Amino acid sequence: MAEARNYDSIVNRNEITDAAASAFANPEQIPEKYVRTEEVLDGVVVGEDERYELPVVDMARLLDPELSASEIAKLGDACRNWGFFQLTNHGVDEEVVQRMKDSTVQFFSLPLESKAKVAVRGNGFEGFGHHYSRASSGKLDWAESMILVTQPVHDRNMEMWPTNPPTFRDALEVYSVEMIDLAMKLLGFMAADLGVEQEALLDAFTGKRQSMAIHSYPPCRHREKVMGITPHTDGLGLTLLLHVDDTPGLQIRKDGRWFPVRPLPGAFVVNVADILDVLTNGAYASVEHRVLPDAERGRTTVVIFQEASVGGLVAPLPGLLLEEGGAHARYRSIEIEEYIKGNFNALEHGTRFIESLRI
Numbered sequence: 001m002a003e004a005r006n007y008d009s010i011v012n013r014n015e016i017t018d019a020a021a022s023a024f025a026n027p028e029q030i031p032e033k034y035v036r037t038e039e040v041l042d043g044v045v046v047g048e049d050e051r052y053e054l055p056v057v058d059m060a061r062l063l064d065p066e067l068s069a070s071e072i073a074k075l076g077d078a079c080r081n082w083g084f085f086q087l088t089n090h091g092v093d094e095e096v097v098q099r100m101k102d103s104t105v106q107f108f109s110l111p112l113e114s115k116a117k118v119a120v121r122g123n124g125f126e127g128f129g130h131h132y133s134r135a136s137s138g139k140l141d142w143a144e145s146m147i148l149v150t151q152p153v154h155d156r157n158m159e160m161w162p163t164n165p166p167t168f169r170d171a172l173e174v175y176s177v178e179m180i181d182l183a184m185k186l187l188g189f190m191a192a193d194l195g196v197e198q199e200a201l202l203d204a205f206t207g208k209r210q211s212m213a214i215h216s217y218p219p220c221r222h223r224e225k226v227m228g229i230t231p232h233t234d235g236l237g238l239t240l241l242l243h244v245d246d247t248p249g250l251q252i253r254k255d256g257r258w259f260p261v262r263p264l265p266g267a268f269v270v271n272v273a274d275i276l277d278v279l280t281n282g283a284y285a286s287v288e289h290r291v292l293p294d295a296e297r298g299r300t301t302v303v304i305f306q307e308a309s310v311g312g313l314v315a316p317l318p319g320l321l322l323e324e325g326g327a328h329a330r331y332r333s334i335e336i337e338e339y340i341k342g343n344f345n346a347l348e349h350g351t352r353f354i355e356s357l358r359i
Ligand SMILES: O=C(O)CCC(=O)C(=O)O
Pocket: 213, 215, 229, 234, 241, 249, 250, 289, 291, 301, 303
């Protein structure tokens, strides 16, 4: 069994203070540490009036023997060209999803002193607080976030799991398991698209760490001033995002422009994260994204991050490399522990750790 990991000294998250909570509740006077107009305006946002379609993948079609091949091609295309897709007909138990949504909404609606019982501690990575912040910029994201390790069970830090609302722990426990199943199903089809043994890709994710974040983005009339989440790529393997409401806000960078995601009712947003980019030797793209808060409506999301490694390494899958008829390695291998540390360090400096692994 791997030793419990501790990254506490290298992660930088700020607490939600009374001042932060009152700024979120009444965003007329936005404190200076949230104002980042230049960053928000950096890059063109594709307009409401422009037609574009972000990829949609249908799990029912993936599972249908007659439609599977063409849907796998769509899935592959989405992972290569966008790094993102919305997943419909995912088959996850609706009640499980609803309980997770309800518990999340209830948690965020509690008074600050209740949420502060599980506040980030010192330089801790888990708990309730602001999202990761960059030491260099001193600016904060316009959101409250709760981050927890959810799997494997022995890696959990139960002190940080909210007991209020009383349904939270159970809802998360069940949801966490459903999300592993969903991730594994998708990975099986990704393996088919990539032309690698299913086992090779599934093994990379089996029994590995899962963490989760729930985010609440308060509305802000001065949308050009604040950022819900700073542009970033996800550092782990695969990300599964649930919209708790239908408020838009997530934007994906493609060819230098920001594409807003228009959430489909009942769909998950799935994205390739950095480790999957490395595992696929760059075939699948981990793509930059950000969140801008809505002018009128709050927005809440539940995000699951699945970690992956091969024999303790973050490395391209051998089946995709030259020796087995594939290509030259485009990334050098690194131990997972080193990777995670490097990733957190890079996050704080606003850089991407996998860039340093490119050959
Ligand atoms: O809430 C969202 O839409 C995105 C959250 C996100 O990018 C993350 O947690 O990494």
